[in-house]
Amino acid sequence: MHVLELTKPDGRSLTLYAREPIGEVGEAPSPFRDPLGRSPHLRRHPLRDEWITYAAYRQDRTFLPPPEYNPLAVTTDPEAPTELPVGAWDVAVFDNRFPSLSLGADEVPASVVDTAPGIGKCEVVVFTQDRLSSLGRLPLSHVELLLQVWADRTARLAARDDIAYVLPFENRGAEVGVTLHHPHGQIYAYPSVPPVPARMQQVAEAYHARTGRGVLQDHIAKELDDGARIVYRGEHAVAFVPAAARYPYEVWVATIEPVATFCDLDDAQRADLARALKTVLMKYDALWDRPFPYLMAWYQAPVDGRPHPESHLHAEFYPPYRTRDRLKYLAGTELAAGWFAMDALPEDKARELQQIDVDIDA
């Protein structure tokens, strides 16, 4: 992996990654001239005891791009700079201009609830220079590079005392609110472990203390043994519709043996995880012969410097469609109670995905 670190004129960082040497690139561009302005802050929800972050940036937003402007394209016209320079890079990571969390956050407004500065980091991860491509259409070596990029970002963020959790994710499709269709994801680095991974850590730690095994490790063993919901089965990695899926077409992608974070993947695991990931993405897009929308989230261990034998790196995909034409809305029971209701069985959705043949080496 080749890496080049740059700084944008407004102070934000940009890191370029490539499989081959990167060579010459121009200055790091930015559509914005001014340094970052107001900083986000946190407020604690009194009834749920969790943080919410407030970033009232939009009022400050003076930049109104034309509709065809793509900030994730490379800059070809210096009069209309984008976020990225021309050059032989494959993946790029830069600081979000309108972050929900910021390492420089120092505002702590008074409130009737507890408040804190919105410490953290929001990064944009550009998967490719090709705006018409997608994560699943990239060559396997490029997907493997992305897994290395996520490891590099995790390691850099883990080195800081003020970061507790690193979550790479991708929102894909207008159905989940995406307006910028150039293939990209995001990384959120949080100052404390957020509610969902905190809950998963609690469950995993209790299971590990009781059994000496990983809860996902044992679940994967059962899924492999059963076989009914397996979508990809490799030597080191697996993809499946989980038996307790909360979304139609929900899929988990994981190493078979527990690996705490992206940084702990060995080469063989990383290569097979890339194959599992690409297989799922190709099946998704082939299912209805159109780009398949989803939220993809990668869960890993908290970055607190302690060993996490209970943690198990994996992706969870949450697609918004119940069928080709019908969205699954999260409503009363899901959002208000946290109790998910499904009218599709995981076995049936898995069968649909199993029946699709894809050639990931093509």
Added chain:
Amino acid sequence: MHVLELTKPDGRSLTLYAREPIGEVGEAPSPFRDPLGRSPHLRRHPLRDEWITYAAYRQDRTFLPPPEYNPLAVTTDPEAPTELPVGAWDVAVFDNRFPSLSLGADEVPASVVDTAPGIGKCEVVVFTQDRLSSLGRLPLSHVELLLQVWADRTARLAARDDIAYVLPFENRGAEVGVTLHHPHGQIYAYPSVPPVPARMQQVAEAYHARTGRGVLQDHIAKELDDGARIVYRGEHAVAFVPAAARYPYEVWVATIEPVATFCDLDDAQRADLARALKTVLMKYDALWDRPFPYLMAWYQAPVDGRPHPESHLHAEFYPPYRTRDRLKYLAGTELAAGWFAMDALPEDKARELQQIDVDIDA
């Protein structure tokens, strides 16, 4: 409150409620002839340790109504029965034909995860006979009746050993997935306390043990003292945008002093709570001069027969719009991490609602 209990030809229950005596009504109709079929089941999520319910009913669904058919209208043509009879009723409650949870559930399929029968109850609550009305447009005495209906349903469900939690809610608007626009809500009765109220109970119990006070009680006192986010202030009830709102235009409606469930409201509290509720709903609809979509959820104490001095009945409204034209999508950080990010300050959204004058006695 006048109450009339009926049974539908397919075995489902129907209860009619009214402010005045109900008098004669016809047979309880049903669009369906056959008794209820397959029963829902639960599977336990191995990583989150929570139940998901599966109800694969749609395959059995043979009834295909024409687009103009309104199952919540009263039956005027015996050849095209709806869910409701002609008669002098104000509010009606009947068993959902396609429930996610059912008192008769007895299927427990084998799985690689823990499974259980999907015990519980899903009720439809029809707010009025007028399909063009809405909860906020009903007279105050009708809104008060609905609060009594929710109390009656809570009491009936609480009497059962197999019900642990009762959640009345309303999904309103196509934006939250509603296809049937006749004013109605739902009640879900769960066999165990669902994740979100369980978390809130945990926080409230710890707070009460430490301070002898209610966490929402103290929060309301601070909101009233601050005043910046108050939307309605009465003698017994209050409505406000909470200082730690997770949604734009989020509002909570509550009694000022803690009341554990709908059953514990006294007459003065119920009357003022109806005023608070109607005020919020009228302001919402007036904000953009169009029906305002939302999820409204009513949290109350678990129905386990024990006293719950830590619990505090209240509604939370989650609107899907950030501004008049822009939806707030729940994406990576909200759904995957459970860490909400807001670009609007609660104070600003509260001011918008405060500036709208409504006359609830008109």
